[in-house]
Amino acid sequence: MGFFFPFIGVASNGCLSVRWVAAELGRYERNVEQNESTYWLYFELLWREYFQWMLYHYGARFFRFKGIANKRPLTTFYAEAFMAWREGSTDFPIVNAAMRQLKHTGWISNRSRQLVASCLIHELGVDWRYGAAYFEQQLIDFDVAANYGNWQYLAGVGADPRGSRRFNLDKQAAQYDPDGSFVAKWLANEEPLF
Ligand SMILES: Cc1cc2nc3c(=O)[nH]c(=O)nc-3n(C[C@H](O)[C@H](O)[C@H](O)COP(=O)(O)OP(=O)(O)OC[C@H]3O[C@@H](n4cnc5c(N)ncnc54)[C@H](O)[C@@H]3O)c2cc1C
Structure with a gap:
Protein backbone atom coordinates (compact mmCIF):
# COMPACT_ATOMS: atom_id res chain seq x y z
CA MET A 1 0.00 0.00 0.00
CA ALA A 60 -31.01 6.91 -24.64
CA ARG A 61 -31.27 3.17 -23.83
CA PHE A 62 -28.87 3.83 -20.97
CA PHE A 63 -31.67 5.61 -19.07
CA ARG A 64 -34.55 3.23 -19.72
CA PHE A 65 -36.22 1.14 -17.01
CA LYS A 66 -35.33 -2.04 -18.93
CA GLY A 67 -31.75 -0.84 -19.42
CA ILE A 68 -29.44 -2.00 -22.14
CA ALA A 69 -30.31 -5.64 -21.37
CA ASN A 70 -33.94 -4.88 -22.34
CA LYS A 71 -35.14 -6.80 -19.26
CA ARG A 72 -38.06 -5.53 -17.16
CA PRO A 73 -37.18 -5.49 -13.44
CA LEU A 74 -39.81 -6.51 -10.86
CA THR A 75 -39.78 -3.08 -9.24
CA THR A 76 -41.97 -0.01 -9.31
CA PHE A 77 -42.27 3.35 -7.51
CA TYR A 78 -43.35 3.37 -3.85
CA ALA A 79 -43.26 6.92 -2.54
CA GLU A 80 -43.09 5.85 1.09
CA ALA A 81 -40.25 3.38 0.60
CA PHE A 82 -38.34 5.84 -1.55
CA MET A 83 -38.67 8.58 1.09
CA ALA A 84 -37.54 6.20 3.86
CA TRP A 85 -34.46 5.35 1.78
CA ARG A 86 -33.73 8.97 0.91
CA GLU A 87 -34.04 10.17 4.48
CA GLY A 88 -32.16 7.24 6.01
CA SER A 89 -34.99 5.61 7.92
CA THR A 90 -35.09 2.08 6.48
CA ASP A 91 -34.70 -1.12 8.52
CA PHE A 92 -30.98 -1.21 7.63
CA PRO A 93 -28.68 0.93 9.83
CA ILE A 94 -25.73 0.69 7.40
CA VAL A 95 -27.94 2.07 4.62
CA ASN A 96 -29.39 4.79 6.86
CA ALA A 97 -25.91 5.94 7.89
CA ALA A 98 -24.72 6.13 4.27
CA MET A 99 -27.86 7.99 3.14
CA ARG A 100 -27.37 10.55 5.88
CA GLN A 101 -23.74 10.97 4.88
CA LEU A 102 -24.83 11.48 1.27
CA LYS A 103 -27.46 14.02 2.23
CA HIS A 104 -25.12 16.05 4.42
CA THR A 105 -21.84 15.86 2.46
CA GLY A 106 -22.69 15.02 -1.18
CA TRP A 107 -20.35 12.01 -1.16
CA ILE A 108 -20.31 8.35 -0.12
CA SER A 109 -17.77 5.60 -0.82
CA ASN A 110 -18.13 3.12 -3.64
CA ARG A 111 -19.04 0.38 -1.13
CA SER A 112 -21.81 2.56 0.33
CA ARG A 113 -23.11 3.36 -3.15
CA GLN A 114 -23.43 -0.34 -3.89
CA LEU A 115 -25.15 -1.11 -0.60
CA VAL A 116 -27.71 1.69 -0.74
CA ALA A 117 -28.50 0.93 -4.39
CA SER A 118 -28.94 -2.77 -3.62
CA CYS A 119 -31.24 -1.85 -0.73
CA LEU A 120 -33.44 0.44 -2.82
CA ILE A 121 -33.80 -2.04 -5.66
CA HIS A 122 -33.77 -5.45 -3.98
CA GLU A 123 -35.07 -4.85 -0.45
CA LEU A 124 -37.51 -1.99 -1.08
CA GLY A 125 -38.50 -2.92 -4.63
CA VAL A 126 -38.16 0.60 -6.00
CA ASP A 127 -37.45 1.44 -9.66
CA TRP A 128 -33.65 1.98 -9.94
CA ARG A 129 -34.07 5.21 -11.91
CA TYR A 130 -35.39 7.07 -8.84
CA GLY A 131 -32.23 6.16 -6.95
CA ALA A 132 -30.06 7.20 -9.88
CA ALA A 133 -31.90 10.52 -10.11
CA TYR A 134 -31.43 11.16 -6.40
CA PHE A 135 -27.70 10.43 -6.72
CA GLU A 136 -27.63 12.83 -9.68
CA GLN A 137 -29.08 15.52 -7.45
CA GLN A 138 -26.80 14.86 -4.47
CA LEU A 139 -23.36 13.63 -5.61
CA ILE A 140 -20.58 16.20 -5.86
CA ASP A 141 -18.75 13.81 -8.21
CA PHE A 142 -21.85 13.03 -10.26
CA ASP A 143 -21.02 11.63 -13.67
CA VAL A 144 -23.76 10.56 -16.10
CA ALA A 145 -22.08 7.40 -17.40
CA ALA A 146 -20.64 6.14 -14.10
CA ASN A 147 -23.86 6.79 -12.23
CA TYR A 148 -26.42 5.32 -14.61
CA GLY A 149 -24.07 2.51 -15.64
CA ASN A 150 -23.54 1.40 -12.04
CA TRP A 151 -27.23 1.66 -11.17
CA GLN A 152 -28.19 -0.47 -14.18
CA TYR A 153 -25.56 -3.00 -13.24
CA LEU A 154 -26.99 -3.33 -9.72
CA ALA A 155 -30.55 -3.52 -11.03
CA GLY A 156 -29.60 -6.39 -13.33
CA VAL A 157 -30.42 -4.53 -16.54
CA GLY A 158 -26.87 -3.63 -17.51
CA ALA A 159 -24.17 -5.63 -19.20
CA ASP A 160 -23.59 -8.11 -16.38
CA PRO A 161 -23.59 -11.81 -17.24
CA ARG A 162 -24.19 -12.66 -13.56
CA GLY A 163 -27.57 -10.93 -13.46
CA SER A 164 -28.59 -8.56 -10.67
CA ARG A 165 -26.39 -7.77 -7.68
CA ARG A 166 -28.09 -8.22 -4.34
CA PHE A 167 -25.99 -7.67 -1.24
CA ASN A 168 -26.58 -9.27 2.15
CA LEU A 169 -26.68 -5.99 4.08
CA ASP A 170 -26.15 -7.50 7.55
CA LYS A 171 -23.12 -9.43 6.32
CA GLN A 172 -21.73 -6.36 4.57
CA ALA A 173 -22.19 -4.25 7.72
CA ALA A 174 -20.35 -6.88 9.78
CA GLN A 175 -17.53 -6.95 7.26
CA TYR A 176 -17.09 -3.24 6.54
CA ASP A 177 -18.23 -1.64 9.81
CA PRO A 178 -17.34 -4.35 12.36
CA ASP A 179 -17.17 -2.01 15.36
CA GLY A 180 -20.24 -0.04 14.25
CA SER A 181 -18.36 3.28 14.27
CA PHE A 182 -19.60 4.35 10.81
CA VAL A 183 -23.22 3.77 11.77
CA ALA A 184 -22.70 5.43 15.16
CA LYS A 185 -21.15 8.51 13.57
CA TRP A 186 -23.95 9.17 11.11
CA LEU A 187 -26.89 8.07 13.21
CA ALA A 188 -25.70 9.65 16.46
CA ASN A 189 -27.91 12.71 16.32
CA GLU A 190 -31.10 12.88 14.36
CA GLU A 191 -30.78 16.61 13.52
CA PRO A 192 -28.75 18.69 12.87
CA LEU A 193 -25.47 16.98 11.99
CA PHE A 194 -23.39 20.15 11.66
C1 LIG B 1 -24.72 3.21 -7.66
C2 LIG B 1 -23.39 3.88 -8.01
C3 LIG B 1 -23.37 5.18 -8.52
C4 LIG B 1 -22.16 5.79 -8.84
N1 LIG B 1 -22.16 7.09 -9.32
C5 LIG B 1 -20.99 7.68 -9.69
C6 LIG B 1 -20.97 9.02 -10.19
O1 LIG B 1 -22.00 9.68 -10.32
N2 LIG B 1 -19.76 9.55 -10.51
C7 LIG B 1 -18.57 8.85 -10.41
O2 LIG B 1 -17.49 9.40 -10.73
N3 LIG B 1 -18.58 7.59 -9.95
C8 LIG B 1 -19.73 6.98 -9.58
N4 LIG B 1 -19.72 5.71 -9.09
C9 LIG B 1 -18.44 4.94 -9.09
C10 LIG B 1 -17.59 5.03 -7.82
O3 LIG B 1 -18.38 4.85 -6.67
C11 LIG B 1 -16.82 6.37 -7.69
O4 LIG B 1 -16.17 6.67 -8.89
C12 LIG B 1 -15.81 6.25 -6.56
O5 LIG B 1 -16.52 6.21 -5.32
C13 LIG B 1 -14.86 7.41 -6.56
O6 LIG B 1 -13.99 7.32 -5.44
P1 LIG B 1 -12.41 7.32 -5.65
O7 LIG B 1 -12.05 8.48 -6.55
O8 LIG B 1 -11.78 7.19 -4.30
O9 LIG B 1 -12.20 5.96 -6.46
P2 LIG B 1 -10.99 4.96 -6.65
O10 LIG B 1 -11.46 3.68 -6.03
O11 LIG B 1 -9.69 5.54 -6.21
O12 LIG B 1 -10.97 4.76 -8.24
C14 LIG B 1 -10.27 5.66 -9.12
C15 LIG B 1 -11.20 6.24 -10.16
O13 LIG B 1 -11.77 5.16 -10.94
C16 LIG B 1 -13.12 5.47 -11.30
N5 LIG B 1 -14.05 4.47 -10.68
C17 LIG B 1 -13.89 3.78 -9.51
N6 LIG B 1 -14.91 2.93 -9.29
C18 LIG B 1 -15.75 3.08 -10.37
C19 LIG B 1 -16.98 2.47 -10.74
N7 LIG B 1 -17.59 1.52 -9.99
N8 LIG B 1 -17.58 2.90 -11.88
C20 LIG B 1 -17.01 3.87 -12.64
N9 LIG B 1 -15.84 4.47 -12.35
C21 LIG B 1 -15.22 4.07 -11.24
C22 LIG B 1 -13.40 6.87 -10.79
O14 LIG B 1 -13.09 7.81 -11.82
C23 LIG B 1 -12.42 7.01 -9.62
O15 LIG B 1 -12.13 8.34 -9.27
C24 LIG B 1 -20.93 5.08 -8.71
C25 LIG B 1 -20.96 3.77 -8.17
C26 LIG B 1 -22.17 3.17 -7.82
C27 LIG B 1 -22.16 1.77 -7.26
Whole structure:
Protein backbone atom coordinates (compact mmCIF):
# COMPACT_ATOMS: atom_id res chain seq x y z
CA MET A 1 0.00 0.00 0.00
CA GLY A 2 1.26 3.50 0.74
CA PHE A 3 0.46 4.69 -2.77
CA PHE A 4 -1.11 8.11 -2.94
CA PHE A 5 -2.59 9.53 -6.10
CA PRO A 6 -4.20 12.95 -5.58
CA PHE A 7 -6.55 12.95 -8.57
CA ILE A 8 -10.04 12.50 -7.23
CA GLY A 9 -12.91 13.39 -9.52
CA VAL A 10 -11.44 12.23 -12.82
CA ALA A 11 -14.88 11.50 -14.10
CA SER A 12 -17.00 14.38 -12.99
CA ASN A 13 -16.00 17.51 -14.89
CA GLY A 14 -13.58 16.67 -17.65
CA CYS A 15 -10.67 18.78 -16.38
CA LEU A 16 -8.38 15.78 -16.19
CA SER A 17 -7.86 13.27 -18.99
CA VAL A 18 -8.10 9.62 -17.98
CA ARG A 19 -5.32 8.79 -20.45
CA TRP A 20 -3.09 11.26 -18.67
CA VAL A 21 -3.89 9.73 -15.28
CA ALA A 22 -3.20 6.24 -16.65
CA ALA A 23 0.10 7.40 -18.18
CA GLU A 24 1.18 9.01 -14.89
CA LEU A 25 0.20 5.87 -13.06
CA GLY A 26 2.34 3.79 -15.41
CA ARG A 27 5.27 6.17 -14.88
CA TYR A 28 4.85 5.88 -11.11
CA GLU A 29 4.81 2.09 -11.34
CA ARG A 30 7.99 2.06 -13.41
CA ASN A 31 9.92 4.67 -11.42
CA VAL A 32 8.69 4.27 -7.86
CA GLU A 33 6.73 1.13 -7.13
CA GLN A 34 3.97 -1.12 -8.33
CA ASN A 35 1.62 -2.24 -5.59
CA GLU A 36 -1.93 -3.32 -4.85
CA SER A 37 -3.18 0.28 -4.89
CA THR A 38 -1.72 1.03 -8.32
CA TYR A 39 -3.32 -2.16 -9.62
CA TRP A 40 -6.74 -1.24 -8.25
CA LEU A 41 -6.60 2.35 -9.44
CA TYR A 42 -5.95 1.17 -13.01
CA PHE A 43 -8.68 -1.44 -12.67
CA GLU A 44 -11.24 1.17 -11.50
CA LEU A 45 -10.29 3.48 -14.35
CA LEU A 46 -11.19 0.64 -16.71
CA TRP A 47 -14.69 0.56 -15.18
CA ARG A 48 -14.97 4.27 -15.72
CA GLU A 49 -13.94 3.95 -19.36
CA TYR A 50 -16.29 1.02 -19.86
CA PHE A 51 -19.31 3.04 -18.72
CA GLN A 52 -18.29 6.09 -20.74
CA TRP A 53 -18.18 4.00 -23.93
CA MET A 54 -21.39 2.18 -23.06
CA LEU A 55 -23.23 5.48 -22.79
CA TYR A 56 -21.72 6.60 -26.09
CA HIS A 57 -22.81 3.34 -27.71
CA TYR A 58 -26.33 2.94 -26.26
CA GLY A 59 -27.45 6.59 -25.98
CA ALA A 60 -31.01 6.91 -24.64
CA ARG A 61 -31.27 3.17 -23.83
CA PHE A 62 -28.87 3.83 -20.97
CA PHE A 63 -31.67 5.61 -19.07
CA ARG A 64 -34.55 3.23 -19.72
CA PHE A 65 -36.22 1.14 -17.01
CA LYS A 66 -35.33 -2.04 -18.93
CA GLY A 67 -31.75 -0.84 -19.42
CA ILE A 68 -29.44 -2.00 -22.14
CA ALA A 69 -30.31 -5.64 -21.37
CA ASN A 70 -33.94 -4.88 -22.34
CA LYS A 71 -35.14 -6.80 -19.26
CA ARG A 72 -38.06 -5.53 -17.16
CA PRO A 73 -37.18 -5.49 -13.44
CA LEU A 74 -39.81 -6.51 -10.86
CA THR A 75 -39.78 -3.08 -9.24
CA THR A 76 -41.97 -0.01 -9.31
CA PHE A 77 -42.27 3.35 -7.51
CA TYR A 78 -43.35 3.37 -3.85
CA ALA A 79 -43.26 6.92 -2.54
CA GLU A 80 -43.09 5.85 1.09
CA ALA A 81 -40.25 3.38 0.60
CA PHE A 82 -38.34 5.84 -1.55
CA MET A 83 -38.67 8.58 1.09
CA ALA A 84 -37.54 6.20 3.86
CA TRP A 85 -34.46 5.35 1.78
CA ARG A 86 -33.73 8.97 0.91
CA GLU A 87 -34.04 10.17 4.48
CA GLY A 88 -32.16 7.24 6.01
CA SER A 89 -34.99 5.61 7.92
CA THR A 90 -35.09 2.08 6.48
CA ASP A 91 -34.70 -1.12 8.52
CA PHE A 92 -30.98 -1.21 7.63
CA PRO A 93 -28.68 0.93 9.83
CA ILE A 94 -25.73 0.69 7.40
CA VAL A 95 -27.94 2.07 4.62
CA ASN A 96 -29.39 4.79 6.86
CA ALA A 97 -25.91 5.94 7.89
CA ALA A 98 -24.72 6.13 4.27
CA MET A 99 -27.86 7.99 3.14
CA ARG A 100 -27.37 10.55 5.88
CA GLN A 101 -23.74 10.97 4.88
CA LEU A 102 -24.83 11.48 1.27
CA LYS A 103 -27.46 14.02 2.23
CA HIS A 104 -25.12 16.05 4.42
CA THR A 105 -21.84 15.86 2.46
CA GLY A 106 -22.69 15.02 -1.18
CA TRP A 107 -20.35 12.01 -1.16
CA ILE A 108 -20.31 8.35 -0.12
CA SER A 109 -17.77 5.60 -0.82
CA ASN A 110 -18.13 3.12 -3.64
CA ARG A 111 -19.04 0.38 -1.13
CA SER A 112 -21.81 2.56 0.33
CA ARG A 113 -23.11 3.36 -3.15
CA GLN A 114 -23.43 -0.34 -3.89
CA LEU A 115 -25.15 -1.11 -0.60
CA VAL A 116 -27.71 1.69 -0.74
CA ALA A 117 -28.50 0.93 -4.39
CA SER A 118 -28.94 -2.77 -3.62
CA CYS A 119 -31.24 -1.85 -0.73
CA LEU A 120 -33.44 0.44 -2.82
CA ILE A 121 -33.80 -2.04 -5.66
CA HIS A 122 -33.77 -5.45 -3.98
CA GLU A 123 -35.07 -4.85 -0.45
CA LEU A 124 -37.51 -1.99 -1.08
CA GLY A 125 -38.50 -2.92 -4.63
CA VAL A 126 -38.16 0.60 -6.00
CA ASP A 127 -37.45 1.44 -9.66
CA TRP A 128 -33.65 1.98 -9.94
CA ARG A 129 -34.07 5.21 -11.91
CA TYR A 130 -35.39 7.07 -8.84
CA GLY A 131 -32.23 6.16 -6.95
CA ALA A 132 -30.06 7.20 -9.88
CA ALA A 133 -31.90 10.52 -10.11
CA TYR A 134 -31.43 11.16 -6.40
CA PHE A 135 -27.70 10.43 -6.72
CA GLU A 136 -27.63 12.83 -9.68
CA GLN A 137 -29.08 15.52 -7.45
CA GLN A 138 -26.80 14.86 -4.47
CA LEU A 139 -23.36 13.63 -5.61
CA ILE A 140 -20.58 16.20 -5.86
CA ASP A 141 -18.75 13.81 -8.21
CA PHE A 142 -21.85 13.03 -10.26
CA ASP A 143 -21.02 11.63 -13.67
CA VAL A 144 -23.76 10.56 -16.10
CA ALA A 145 -22.08 7.40 -17.40
CA ALA A 146 -20.64 6.14 -14.10
CA ASN A 147 -23.86 6.79 -12.23
CA TYR A 148 -26.42 5.32 -14.61
CA GLY A 149 -24.07 2.51 -15.64
CA ASN A 150 -23.54 1.40 -12.04
CA TRP A 151 -27.23 1.66 -11.17
CA GLN A 152 -28.19 -0.47 -14.18
CA TYR A 153 -25.56 -3.00 -13.24
CA LEU A 154 -26.99 -3.33 -9.72
CA ALA A 155 -30.55 -3.52 -11.03
CA GLY A 156 -29.60 -6.39 -13.33
CA VAL A 157 -30.42 -4.53 -16.54
CA GLY A 158 -26.87 -3.63 -17.51
CA ALA A 159 -24.17 -5.63 -19.20
CA ASP A 160 -23.59 -8.11 -16.38
CA PRO A 161 -23.59 -11.81 -17.24
CA ARG A 162 -24.19 -12.66 -13.56
CA GLY A 163 -27.57 -10.93 -13.46
CA SER A 164 -28.59 -8.56 -10.67
CA ARG A 165 -26.39 -7.77 -7.68
CA ARG A 166 -28.09 -8.22 -4.34
CA PHE A 167 -25.99 -7.67 -1.24
CA ASN A 168 -26.58 -9.27 2.15
CA LEU A 169 -26.68 -5.99 4.08
CA ASP A 170 -26.15 -7.50 7.55
CA LYS A 171 -23.12 -9.43 6.32
CA GLN A 172 -21.73 -6.36 4.57
CA ALA A 173 -22.19 -4.25 7.72
CA ALA A 174 -20.35 -6.88 9.78
CA GLN A 175 -17.53 -6.95 7.26
CA TYR A 176 -17.09 -3.24 6.54
CA ASP A 177 -18.23 -1.64 9.81
CA PRO A 178 -17.34 -4.35 12.36
CA ASP A 179 -17.17 -2.01 15.36
CA GLY A 180 -20.24 -0.04 14.25
CA SER A 181 -18.36 3.28 14.27
CA PHE A 182 -19.60 4.35 10.81
CA VAL A 183 -23.22 3.77 11.77
CA ALA A 184 -22.70 5.43 15.16
CA LYS A 185 -21.15 8.51 13.57
CA TRP A 186 -23.95 9.17 11.11
CA LEU A 187 -26.89 8.07 13.21
CA ALA A 188 -25.70 9.65 16.46
CA ASN A 189 -27.91 12.71 16.32
CA GLU A 190 -31.10 12.88 14.36
CA GLU A 191 -30.78 16.61 13.52
CA PRO A 192 -28.75 18.69 12.87
CA LEU A 193 -25.47 16.98 11.99
CA PHE A 194 -23.39 20.15 11.66
C1 LIG B 1 -24.72 3.21 -7.66
C2 LIG B 1 -23.39 3.88 -8.01
C3 LIG B 1 -23.37 5.18 -8.52
C4 LIG B 1 -22.16 5.79 -8.84
N1 LIG B 1 -22.16 7.09 -9.32
C5 LIG B 1 -20.99 7.68 -9.69
C6 LIG B 1 -20.97 9.02 -10.19
O1 LIG B 1 -22.00 9.68 -10.32
N2 LIG B 1 -19.76 9.55 -10.51
C7 LIG B 1 -18.57 8.85 -10.41
O2 LIG B 1 -17.49 9.40 -10.73
N3 LIG B 1 -18.58 7.59 -9.95
C8 LIG B 1 -19.73 6.98 -9.58
N4 LIG B 1 -19.72 5.71 -9.09
C9 LIG B 1 -18.44 4.94 -9.09
C10 LIG B 1 -17.59 5.03 -7.82
O3 LIG B 1 -18.38 4.85 -6.67
C11 LIG B 1 -16.82 6.37 -7.69
O4 LIG B 1 -16.17 6.67 -8.89
C12 LIG B 1 -15.81 6.25 -6.56
O5 LIG B 1 -16.52 6.21 -5.32
C13 LIG B 1 -14.86 7.41 -6.56
O6 LIG B 1 -13.99 7.32 -5.44
P1 LIG B 1 -12.41 7.32 -5.65
O7 LIG B 1 -12.05 8.48 -6.55
O8 LIG B 1 -11.78 7.19 -4.30
O9 LIG B 1 -12.20 5.96 -6.46
P2 LIG B 1 -10.99 4.96 -6.65
O10 LIG B 1 -11.46 3.68 -6.03
O11 LIG B 1 -9.69 5.54 -6.21
O12 LIG B 1 -10.97 4.76 -8.24
C14 LIG B 1 -10.27 5.66 -9.12
C15 LIG B 1 -11.20 6.24 -10.16
O13 LIG B 1 -11.77 5.16 -10.94
C16 LIG B 1 -13.12 5.47 -11.30
N5 LIG B 1 -14.05 4.47 -10.68
C17 LIG B 1 -13.89 3.78 -9.51
N6 LIG B 1 -14.91 2.93 -9.29
C18 LIG B 1 -15.75 3.08 -10.37
C19 LIG B 1 -16.98 2.47 -10.74
N7 LIG B 1 -17.59 1.52 -9.99
N8 LIG B 1 -17.58 2.90 -11.88
C20 LIG B 1 -17.01 3.87 -12.64
N9 LIG B 1 -15.84 4.47 -12.35
C21 LIG B 1 -15.22 4.07 -11.24
C22 LIG B 1 -13.40 6.87 -10.79
O14 LIG B 1 -13.09 7.81 -11.82
C23 LIG B 1 -12.42 7.01 -9.62
O15 LIG B 1 -12.13 8.34 -9.27
C24 LIG B 1 -20.93 5.08 -8.71
C25 LIG B 1 -20.96 3.77 -8.17
C26 LIG B 1 -22.17 3.17 -7.82
C27 LIG B 1 -22.16 1.77 -7.26
